[in-house]
Amino acid sequence: MKVLLIDPPIKVWELMGDCCAPPLGLAYIAAVLEQHDIPVELIHCNGMGVTWKDLPEIIRRASPDIVGTGAMTPMFSDAVKLVRMAKEVDPGITTVVGGSHVTFTYEDTLKEIPEIDIIVRGEGEETIVDLVKCLETDSHLKDVKGIAYRDNGNITATERRPPVDLNSLPLPAYHLLPMEKYHFEFLEEFSTIITSRGCPFSCTFCSEWDFWGRPWRARNPESVGEELEIVNKKYKRKSVWFGDDCFNVDYNHIKSICEQIAERDLDVQWFYQGRADFLIKYKDLLPLMRKTGNVMTQIGVEASTDEELDVLNKGVTVDQIKEAVRLMTEHDIVSQGLIIIGTFDDTVESILHKINYMKSLQVDFPIFTMFTPFPGSKVYEQARKERLIEDFDFNHFDMAYCVMPTRELSRTELFRWYGECHREHYSDPLQILIGLLSKNRFKRAIWRHMFRYGLKQAVRMYLKRGKYRL
Known part of the structure; x- marks a missing residue:
């Protein structure tokens, strides 16, 4: 067969x-x-x-x-x-x-x-x-x-399968793929790797923790090191995204992977998505992480107040997020922060607060994402219950499109404010100049990308300004 x-x-x-x-x-x-x-x-x-x-x-x-x-x-x-x-x-x-x-x-x-x-x-x-x-x-x-x-x-559904032992799995079948073709905007030699599956947290807007199941599971560091060596030395990939839902859960896991990179003399720059609280908890690892190629870290900022973070069940505080960004700056690690626009109780005032909060954080690259009710998430259940979802075209569930209003703002208004968020952060001539002239080569490259993205968003907002008139 x-x-x-x-x-x-x-x-x-x-x-x-x-x-x-x-x-x-x-x-x-x-x-x-x-x-x-x-x-x-x-x-x-x-x-x-x-x-x-x-x-x-x-x-x-x-x-x-x-x-x-x-x-x-x-x-x-x-x-x-x-x-x-x-x-x-x-x-x-x-x-x-x-x-x-x-x-x-x-x-x-x-x-x-x-x-x-x-x-x-x-x-x-x-x-x-x-x-x-x-x-x-x-x-x-x-x-x-x-x-x-x-x-x-x-329709019949069988019993869900228990989480797989990641160390029982073979390495991905890279030999079946055109590895030389993979790139990410300004990174010509790019690939992805996962070192763990799952997440020990239960954010209301996310379904991945439920999809992968409990507990959070990590691969053997030697297996990760072997895969990194194949990707780097055989396939000549020098930029690697650790695609874990939350990479920095465990101290020894992070440390061991860094040691694998050093011991195998790998020429890689790597980036990951993680949590602010763990970054602070394991801050003594930051010099080793930076030394072995950690050039950028993405954290979920999500909200601008502790109250909204609690509603989202994020499990971090505003102060922790501020400290995490400060630590990344101190260690010359490019910071990328994702914040959500259009939560159930968002108003003009709360969105303005988020815009100003992201400025005060001084995160290198703020990413504004539209509140999206992904199937499997608590947000999806609540949005369906309150009949808030107005657009069920799943093509639009991409965190950049508005599929539902807030309790106070229409989709039209949200769409305009989403554009304003990008305009505020990626149309400031001084910020653009500072980014493009940064001493950090990686940061300069991302700024070129984000500047182009900001321009595209501005044009997109203008051309589609009437799309959400209901």
């Missing part, structure tokens, strides 16, 4: 700029299938230059028994387009879709999209192997943990 994994042509989130990163999720799935001697082919359309027009012939030529893909919420329509295409090529193909979006919407998805045969809920590595073996032997799907499917017209 042959499996064809496809990451379809997708539009990259505008904030990311000219970005092309390896599809790690599918690369892990491919590696596990190879480990079990199951024939597999992996097509990364963006990396391989494959268009929608090319795909039918690729599917026809591969002649797979199974076509599999994964999708986050804003890319879900691409997954749907892909499985429909696969069924047009050969109605006998079994289509399988995984990822966070379908994990939490499997009932609606199976009701509305008949071309999807099976949904993988949660982590897919062990599930896909059991699923292939089940289909090969014509066994009953009820014995496969972690899936949802139709049984005589009724």
